[in-house]
Amino acid sequence: MNRVNPKKLLNTKWTAVMPINKEKHFIITKVEFDEEGEVLGCVIEAIMNKREQAIQWQNLQDSNVWLQGWK
16 A cells, blocks of 8 residues: 555656556546645646546555555
8 A cells, every 4th residue: 555645646657567568657647626625636747748637546556456665
């Protein structure tokens, strides 16, 4: 289980455990907050081809899917 602080997500680096389309390394480029400061969602960008996708930040806590940093 990865320890993720939702308020410090922006610009954090992640490695996909099972790369898809040779995309393995990612960075969080956008984080959306509500009025109370809770994270609504975030956008993760593949380093290799700059493809972006929206993800739920809670998915980053699963160490079977994501590793913190670039491994």
